[in-house]
Amino acid sequence: MPVIAALLIGMVFGSGILLGGMANPAKVLNFFDIAGTWDPSLAFVILGALAVAGPGYRFILRRRRPVFDTEFHLPPRRGIDLRLFGGASLFGIGWGIAGFCPGGAIPALGLLRPEPLVFLIAMSAGILIAHRIQGRIADKIGSRE
Amino acid sequence: MTGFTPWTSLAGGGLIGLAVVLLMALHGRILGVTGIVTGVLTGSRGWRLAFLTGAVLAPMGLTFAFGAVGFHSPAPWPWILFSGLLAGIGVSFGGGCTSGHGICGNARLSKRSAVATICFLLSAAATVYAIRHLIGGL
Numbered sequence A: 001m002p003v004i005a006a007l008l009i010g011m012v013f014g015s016g017i018l019l020g021g022m023a024n025p026a027k028v029l030n031f032f033d034i035a036g037t038w039d040p041s042l043a044f045v046i047l048g049a050l051a052v053a054g055p056g057y058r059f060i061l062r063r064r065r066p067v068f069d070t071e072f073h074l075p076p077r078r079g080i081d082l083r084l085f086g087g088a089s090l091f092g093i094g095w096g097i098a099g100f101c102p103g104g105a106i107p108a109l110g111l112l113r114p115e116p117l118v119f120l121i122a123m124s125a126g127i128l129i130a131h132r133i134q135g136r137i138a139d140k141i142g143s144r145e
Numbered sequence B: 001m002t003g004f005t006p007w008t009s010l011a012g013g014g015l016i017g018l019a020v021v022l023l024m025a026l027h028g029r030i031l032g033v034t035g036i037v038t039g040v041l042t043g044s045r046g047w048r049l050a051f052l053t054g055a056v057l058a059p060m061g062l063t064f065a066f067g068a069v070g071f072h073s074p075a076p077w078p079w080i081l082f083s084g085l086l087a088g089i090g091v092s093f094g095g096g097c098t099s100g101h102g103i104c105g106n107a108r109l110s111k112r113s114a115v116a117t118i119c120f121l122l123s124a125a126a127t128v129y130a131i132r133h134l135i136g137g138l
Helices: A002-020 A025-032 A041-060 A082-098 A102-109 A114-144 B006-027 B033-041 B047-066 B077-094 B098-107 B111-134
Strands: none
Touching (some): A002 A102, A025 A041, A025 A082, A025 A102, A041 B006, A041 B098, A102 A114, A102 B033, A102 B047, A102 B098, A114 B077, B006 B098
């Protein structure tokens, strides 16, 4: 049941990305090109998502537990550090070069074009490389984090 | 040029928000595509793989039923590869991407996510500006 539900939620997400235009790299890049062929559509995607997710989260997180699990898995509250700044900025550069982000590229796979696949293979390699590096950093720091 | 589509984009965003709320209500999880892909890559499949499968199948079915949608990927191949590598490393260190920080994190008013969102929006805009207006394209 959790697996079927996740499949359906994935379908809702993929439909939203496609309808919103985030699966199209040209549209994403034009969102960032304020000095050129600006297309503000993606601001509406984010606004629409936050308008639903904001109140939705407030309502849901008041409950004791989710339907298929014993607790809500929320990220631990951590400080704002250089890793967050650097990582997010690096991601932005990657996003701005080709117009693909993880959440846009996965649904774009369904359009059966090669570009999203190439992006996702390289992105997976990047994630695995980063994990190696983070593992080594964690080893060096020991139990401080 | 791509046309300004405020209403379909707003509706698409609403669907994304619905998926975000459902995944929390049912599975108790943040809908961060970075985290979900990382989980699959490091061996925890289950609901994560099912979610990704659904996210691929829906656009496939929708274009099959209603015809092709706009898709144009202007970057040359080596740059797509390079951008994927940068994005992968960046989202790992930054702890999330557009969905995880930009939508889920901001929806629960996380300061970290607000900072991450500002960083990646500004750096993406600066990158696009540099590519299109300073060096005249890739």
